[in-house]
Amino acid sequence: MKGLHMVGVRHAYGATQVLNNISLTVAAGELVCLLGPSGCGKTTLLRIAGGMETLQEGTVTIDEEVVAEARSQLPPEDRRIGYMFQDFALFPHLTILGNVTFGLFRQRKAAATKRAMEMLDQVGMAQHAEKHPHMLSGGEQQRVALARALAPEPRLVLLDEPFSGLDTNMRARIREETLSVLKQNNVATLMVTHDPEEAMFMADRIKVLGEGGRILQAGRPEDIYYRPADEYVARLFGHMNVIDGIVSEGNLNSSFGAIQVDDAEDGRPVRLLIRPEGVTLSDGDDRKGGTPVDVLSSHLLGDRSVVRLQLSEGVNSGAELQARIPGKFDMTAKGQIWAHVDPRHVFQYPQD
Ligand SMILES: Nc1ncnc2c1ncn2[C@@H]1O[C@H](COP(=O)(O)OP(=O)(O)O)[C@@H](O)[C@H]1O
Ligand SMILES: [Mg+2]
Missing domain, CATH: 3.40.50.300 (P-loop containing nucleotide triphosphate hydrolases)
Structure with missing residues (x-):
């Protein structure tokens, strides 16, 4: 060849x-x-x-x-x-x-x-x-x-x-x-x-x-x-959000709800990594099944903003997340903010 x-x-x-x-x-x-x-x-x-x-x-x-x-x-x-x-x-x-x-x-x-x-x-x-x-x-x-x-x-x-x-x-x-x-x-x-x-x-x-x-x-x-x-x-591609947990009935229980874990026995510790671009936000009455978050800060990088969030409900309450969203994120006058995860950007690995 x-x-x-x-x-x-x-x-x-x-x-x-x-x-x-x-x-x-x-x-x-x-x-x-x-x-x-x-x-x-x-x-x-x-x-x-x-x-x-x-x-x-x-x-x-x-x-x-x-x-x-x-x-x-x-x-x-x-x-x-x-x-x-x-x-x-x-x-x-x-x-x-x-x-x-x-x-x-x-x-x-x-x-x-x-x-x-x-x-x-x-x-x-x-x-x-x-x-x-x-x-x-x-x-x-x-x-x-x-x-x-x-x-x-x-x-x-x-x-x-x-x-x-x-x-x-x-x-x-x-x-x-x-x-x-x-x-x-x-x-x-x-x-x-x-x-x-x-x-x-x-x-x-x-x-x-x-x-x-x-x-x-x-x-x-x-x-x-x-x-x-x-x-x-x-x-390699930059910051990752981490959610650790224990597998129960094929799922990992998180503030985002039960996330299905592939071929893992119950009781095994797993780690979810979520890319910041896999975290999306909605506001006000538009909950769409998201989990409530407090916005800690927002920085415009150009074509996108990096938003730091804190989960305020469920088993991961208090944990911080980073979201990367298109355009400028306006922090004012939105009421409650809800976070969602796109499963394409969630990866599962065994915990070390
Ligand atoms: N001629 C050399 N003699 C001794 N150590 C070297 C030499 N060239 C590179 N190294 C060392 O080998 C490692 C790999 O170097 P290099 O191939 O230049 O890595 P990269 O291009 O990925 O940055 C580094 O730790 C570097 O310091
Ligand atoms: Mg080199």
Whole structure:
């Protein structure tokens, strides 16, 4: 199969194990994202795939060619890989065109220039070909870096937190453009990031890497968000509301009523995690089966508000919850507020 295969990769720096038996596949045309907190070994894994870090254990195969195994390893320049790394900036002394033709040293000058201009055109930067990097904005430099990575028609592209230096608006635009150019070129792409939203946006498939360098869950973005395998994965996306309880007759009794618990025996302690976006509010006479809450505070974040609530009835009375609701939440003159939970945002795990 075309694309990248990494099998059984382990890596240690001295006595510290950072990658523990990682296997992954990225097909041609596919974008796989490795998502995990800072320090969990993401950059190390990309450097192993690229050949900048010596493989210690496992194998790396690209387009059915073994490029690294314990005894023999191809140098990076022979792997036909394109890179966009945080610290892999454009060459400041070369023009934009010079930067993109740099990786095309095997071609004649005319062919290299033609190919480089084609790629600059694809990323909308052809008119800047004669400029130097310092004359471009961060987003424009990023587009050039993408053109440079793709110009030699790599078999694999490696992206290491490629948008982290850009401001919010520019980041959203550049990642959309980058995704579209990668898909047009039908190249296998392995990207790493600590930003779950970025992973959700870019990836066909996500692999969640946890502490200790193990893959905790692999799946499509919607699997990771709607069916997180454990509490750690569920919490990647930010604050979680917690309701602990004991299973009784297949249910957990809560202020929201009896919540059905899947395959759990009576008497077992379970934990419900509820995403803030899974808590909705109604007011006044519009109880709709909700539970009464006191509003502690409300903060407008832009397109949504974060509302802190305290449950005022039932077994969880006194517990605090966070709701994330669209638009601005008006705290005044609403009368009683009722909270509801959307079952799609409620996850059940055994209590530790
Ligand atoms: N060359 C190195 N020598 C020793 N330790 C390293 C080296 N490179 C990275 N580390 C350590 O290995 C762990 C993983 O690093 P890294 O792969 O950069 O993680 P990430 O990219 O997920 O933030 C970190 O604890 C880091 O400090
Ligand atoms: Mg890193």
